[in-house]
Amino acid sequence: MFTLADLIEGLSGRRPRNATQPLGRFVIDSREAGPGDVFVAFRGEKADGHFYVTDAFGRGAVAAIVDQEVPIEALLLDLRHNVTQRAIKQWTLPVIFRVDNSLIALQELAKWWRLRWKDLRVIGITGSVGKSSTKELIAAVLERDFVVLKSEGNLNNEIGLPLTLLQLDEQQRAVLEMGMYARGEITRLTELARPSVGVITNVGPVHLERLGTIEAIAEAKAELVQALPSEGVAILNYDDPRVRAMREQTRAQVLTYGLDPQADLWADEIASEGLEGIHFTLHYRDEEFHVQVPLLGRHSVHTSLRAAAVGLAEGMTWDHILEGLQDRRAQLRLVAAPGPNGSTILDDSYNASPASVIAALNLLADLTGRKIAVLGDMLELGEYEDEGHRMVGLRAIDVTDVLVTVGALGQTIAQEALNNGMAPDHVKACATNDEATAYLEAIVQPGDMVLIKGSRSLHMEEIVNVLVRG
Numbered sequence: 288m289f290t291l292a293d294l295i296e297g298l299s300g301r302r303p304r305n306a307t308q309p310l311g312r313f314v315i316d317s318r319e320a321g322p323g324d325v326f327v328a329f330r331g332e333k334a335d336g337h338f339y340v341t342d343a344f345g346r347g348a349v350a351a352i353v354d355q356e357v358p359i360e361a362l363l364l365d366l367r368h369n370v371t372q373r374a375i376k377q378w379t380l381p382v383i384f385r386v387d388n389s390l391i392a393l394q395e396l397a398k399w400w401r402l403r404w405k406d407l408r409v410i411g412i413t414g415s416v417g418k419s420s421t422k423e424l425i426a427a428v429l430e431r432d433f434v435v436l437k438s439e440g441n442l443n444n445e446i447g448l449p450l451t452l453l454q455l456d457e458q459q460r461a462v463l464e465m466g467m468y469a470r471g472e473i474t475r476l477t478e479l480a481r482p483s484v485g486v487i488t489n490v491g492p493v494h495l496e497r498l499g500t501i502e503a504i505a506e507a508k509a510e511l512v513q514a515l516p517s518e519g520v521a522i523l524n525y526d527d528p529r530v531r532a533m534r535e536q537t538r539a540q541v542l543t544y545g546l547d548p549q550a551d552l553w554a555d556e557i558a559s560e561g562l563e564g565i566h567f568t569l570h571y572r573d574e575e576f577h578v579q580v581p582l583l584g585r586h587s588v589h590t591s592l593r594a595a596a597v598g599l600a601e602g603m604t605w606d607h608i609l610e611g612l613q614d615r616r617a618q619l620r621l622v623a624a625p626g627p628n629g630s631t632i633l634d635d636s637y638n639a640s641p642a643s644v645i646a647a648l649n650l651l652a653d654l655t656g657r658k659i660a661v662l663g664d665m666l667e668l669g670e671y672e673d674e675g676h677r678m679v680g681l682r683a684i685d686v687t688d689v690l691v692t693v694g695a696l697g698q699t700i701a702q703e704a705l706n707n708g709m710a711p712d713h714v715k716a717c718a719t720n721d722e723a724t725a726y727l728e729a730i731v732q733p734g735d736m737v738l739i740k741g742s743r744s745l746h747m748e749e750i751v752n753v754l755v756r757g
Contacts, residue, residue, distance in 0.1 A: 288309050288310075288456065289309070289310045289400070289453065290306065290307055290308060290309055290310060291303075291306040291307070291308040291309075291310060291349070291350065291382075292304075292306040292307060293310075293400070294310060294325065294350060294384075294396070295364075295384075296399075297395075297396040297399040297400060298352070298366050298384055298386065298392060298395075298396060299364075299366050308323075308349065308380070309323065310323055310324070310325055310349070310350070311323035311324040311325070312324050312325070312450075312453075312454070313325045313327055313393070313449075313450050313453045314326055314327070314343070314348070314450075315327050315328075315329060315336065315446060315450070317336070317339035317340070317342040317343040317346065317348075318342075318346075320342075320343040320344075320346040320347060320348040321346060321347050321348075322347035322349075323347065323348075323349055324343070324346075324347065324348045324349070325348060325349070325350045325351070325352065326339075326340060326343035326344075326348045326350070326351045326352070327351070327352045327389055327392075327393050328340055328351060328352065328353045328354070328357075328389055329389050329390060329446070330355075336389075337353055337355055337357055340353065340357050340359055340383070341359055344359070344361070344381045348381065349380045349381050349382070350380075350381060350382050350383070350384065351381070351382075351383045351384070352384045352386060352389050352392055352393065353383055353384070353385055353386070353389060354385070354386050354387060354388050354389045354392075356385075357383060359383065361381045361382065361383050362379050362380075362381070362382045362383065363382075363383045363385060364382060364383070364384050364385070365385045366384055366385060366386050366392075367385060367386065367387055390445065390446065393446070393449045393450075394445065394449050394475075394479055396449070396453065397448070397449030397450075397452040397453050397479055398449075398452075398478065398479045400452060400453055400455060401452045401455065401479065401480060401481060402481075403455075404455055404458075406459070407455065407458065407459065407460070407461060408459070408460055408461075408483045408484070408601070409460075409461045409462075409463060409480045409481060409482040409483055409484070410425060410429075410460065410461070410462045410463065410482060410483070410484040410485075410486065410597055411463055411465050411476070411477065411480060411482035411484070411485050411486070411511050412425070412462070412463070412464050412465060412485075412486045412488070412593075413464075413465040413466070413467070413473055413485075413486075413487060413488070413508050413511050414486075414487050414488025414489050414490070414508060414524075414530075415488070415489050415490055415491035415492070415493040415504065415508075415640065415642070416488060416489055416491055416493065416640055416642045416643045416646075417488040417489065417586070417589065417590060417643075418443065418464045418465075418466070418488060419441075419464060420582075420587070420590050421486060421488055421590050421593050421594065422437055422438065422462050422463075422464045423437070423616060424582075424590055424591065424593070424594040424611075424612065424614070425462050425486070425593065425594045425597045426462045427594070427611045427612075427614035427616060428594045428595070428597065428598045428603070428607075428608055428611030428612065428614075429460050429462065429597065429598070429601065429603075429611070430611065431603065431607040431608075431610055431611050432601070432603050432607055433458075433459040433460045433601070434457060434458045434459050434460070435458060435459070435460045435461070435462060436451070436454060436455060436456075436458040436460070436461045436462070437451075437461070437462040437463070438451040438462070438463050438464045439451070441466075442464075443463070443464035443465055443466040444466050444467075444468075444472070444476075445472060445475060445476065448463060448465065448476050448479060448480060449479060451463060452479060452480060460601070461480070463476075463480055463482070465477075465480075465511060467507050467508075467510075468497050469497060469498070469507070470498070470503070470506065470507050470510075471507075471510070472507070472510075473507060473508065473510040473511050473514075474510045474513075474514060477510065477511060477514035478514075482511070482514065482515060482519070483515070483516065483518075483519045483520070484515075484519060484520045484521075484522065484597060484600050484601075485511040485512045485514070485515050485519065485520075485521050485522065485537075485539070486522045486593050486596075486597065487508055487509075487511065487512065487521075487522070487523050487524060487530045487533060488524060488530075488589070488593065489524055489527045489530060489642070490504055490505045490508055490527060490529040490530055491504075491640060491641070491642045492504070492640070492641065492668050492669070492671040492675060493640045493667065493668075495667065495668050495669035495670065495671050497667065497669075498669075499669065501529070502529075505529040505530075505532075505533075508530075508533075509533045509536050512533050512536055512537035512539065513536050513537060515537055515538065515539035516538065516539065517538040517539060518539075518540075519538075519539035519540070520539055520540050520541075520542055520600040521533065521534065521537045521539045521540070521541050521542070522542050522543075522544065522593060522596045522597060522600065523541060523542070523543050523544075524543075524544065524545055524589065525543040525544060525545035525547050525549065525550035525551075525553075526545035526546055526547055526550075526589075527545075531543065542596050542599065542600060544589070544592035544593060544595075544596050545589070545592070546588070546589075548570070551571070551572075551596075552569070552570070552571050552592055552595060552596050552599070553569075553570050553592070554567045554568060554569050554570070554578075554588050554591075554592060555567065555568055555570070556568040557585055557588055559584070559585055559650070559653035560579075561653055561654045561655070562583065562623050562631075562654070563581070564579060564580050564581040564582055564583065564587075565579070565580060565582060565583075565584070565585060565587055565588060566578060566579035566580070567588050567591075569591075569592070569595065571595075571599070574605070576605065576609060578591065578609060578612060580612050580613065581613065581615045583621050583623075583650055584621065584646055584647065584649060584650035584653075585646075585649055585650070585653070586646040586649070586650075591612050594608075594611065594612060595608050595609075595612065598611065621633060621634065621635040621647065621650070622634045622635075624751075624755045625755065626731060626735070626737055626754045626755060627728060627731050627754055628731050628732055628733055628735075629732075629733035629734065630731045630732065630733065630734070630735040630736070630737055630754075631656075631735070631736050631737065632737050632739065632751060632754050632755055633647070633650070633651065633736060633737060633738040633739065634739055634748070634751045634755075635647050635738065635739065635740040636739050636740060636741060636747040636748045636750070636751055637743065637748075638742060638743045639662075639663065639664075639665045639740050639741050639742050640665055640668075640675075641665060641668070641671075641675035641676075641678055641679055643740075644662060644665065644679050644682075644740055645678070645679060645682050647738055647740050648660060648679075648682050648683060648686045648687070648738070649686075650738075651686050651687070651736060651738045652685070652686045654736045655734075655736075656734040656735055656736045657688045657689070657732065657734065657735045657736070658686060658687050658688050658689075658735075658736050658738075659687065659688065659689040659690075659691065659727070659730075659731070659735055659736065659737045659738070660683055660686065660687040660689075660690055660691070660738045660740075661691040661692075661693065661723055661727065661737065661738065661739045661740070661741075661747070661750060662679060662683065662690070662691070662692050662693070662697060662700055662738075662740055662741060663692070663693040663694050663696075663697050663740070663741020663742060663745040663747050664693070664694035664695065664696035664697050664741060664742050664745055665679070665696065665741070665742055666696075666742040666744060667742075672696065673699060676696055676697075676699035676700050676703070677699060677700075677703040679700050679703075680699065680700040680701065680702070680703025680704045680707070681703060681704075681707060683700065683704050683709075684704050684707055684708065684709050687713075688713065689713050689714075689715070689730065690704050690709065690713060690714045690715070691714075691715045691716075691717060691723055691726060691727065692714075692715070692716045692717065693717050693718075693719070693720060693722075693723050693741060693745060693747065693750075694718070694741070694745055695718075697716065697717075697741070698716045701714050701715075701716040702716075720745070720746065720747060720749045720750050721749075723750055724749070724750050724753045724754065727750070727754060728753075728754070731754075737754070739751055
């Protein structure tokens with residue numbers, strides 16, 4: 288358990304003998320602070336955490352890490368200068384630690400804590416689409432044999448990953464999602480986490496607006512496999528040429544997966560059972576297994592293959608791997624819920640890219656009933672923006688009976704469908720979530736399947752909430 292002595296040693300290099308106070312979580316939102324927690328203050332785009340140290344202490348936090356002056360009545364240990372043993376012996380709670388940079392201090396503290404766990408093996412996951420569902424299913428598989436820590440929610444960046452590492456206790460495996468917006472970010476995350484296994488899902492035009500080219504995105508994702516040790520394992524998507532090429536960039540052993548029989552671990556005979564999941568035949572060397580998993584959509588075959596590959600890399604038996612693949616908790620994003628008038632709402636509103644929207648449309652195509660797709664803007668696509676939205680519009684023609692779009696970019700989806708022959712009375716372009724919700728409430732019928740998906744900033748869960756509640 289992380290103690291105040293650990294915190295002081297990790298930040299200053301000196302360990303007090305009498306600071307045995309156990310600590311709770313590390314939080315960056317004062318509203319989430321509770322008894323025994325440590326509040327880390329950052330200056331963000333919208334708020335400065337230094338103004339909320341008092342609030343965190345009021346909620347029970349016993350320590351804060353800051354990088355600017357905070358006018359609060361509390362013990363201050365200024366770690367920008369050498370701290371004497373005498374100073375750290377005189378600690379009282381609550382205590383404020385002043386550092387040069389709160390983010391760097393948090394990261395270095397997490398790095399120091401991770402190194403305490405010599406036998407821990409870390410599985411790092413990155414890719415343009417499918418990181419979170421892959422993380423969940425890998426954790427579900429590994430839990431059959433190991434005590435597992437996994438990153439929660441979207442804690443996959445330079446702040447979230449250190450917060451996850453600081454939860455390490457007695458876990459034997461850590462499954463960590465690694466996101467990025469720029470070159471070098473994944474390299475920094477690997478320096479903190481020291482992964483033994485690296486999983487790459489795919490390379491697509493997500494964050495193209497920031498990185499400029501697909502090739503730059505591939506180079507940024509490859510930082511994970513470049514950081515693996517020679518005794519590590521790189522698990523690569525054979526079906527994605529950019530990912531497959533990463534085998535030349537790693538010292539680690541390589542295990543490929545995909546739908547191509549040339550992959551080390553591959554699948555065929557894939558069949559969707561709609562909302563009941565999918566089944567397929569899995570092949571590995573001379574072994575063959577008929578697998579049924581409760582995940583939605585054919586794209587979930589790749590998710591299953593990644594989780595199985597990690598199980599193999601960690602020495603698990605096939606019995607335990609296949610048992611883990613049955614875990615329903617791994618169905619993270621797309622959730623089916625009862626809608627109005629006997630319809631079914633397919634809530635995939637968390638985020639969107641062309642690849643993930645087309646995957647969701649492919650699932651919709653496998654279902655029975657009238658198919659309605661409610662699709663919103665897909666953001667951060669850069670020069671791929673127009674092409675990506677038009678591609679989705681073309682696929683929607685083949686799948687949907689009714690196409691509803693939301694937002695300015697969503698109109699491109701609608702227009703592409705109209706330009707290629709979809710009947711005008713089957714297409715509705717809406718400016719807002721409220722407009723889309725009102726239209727859906729008027730047209731939804733018993734047996735309809737209603738898919739809702741768009742970029743996070745559109746908050747399309749507002750549509751889901753109204754329809755499901757109604």
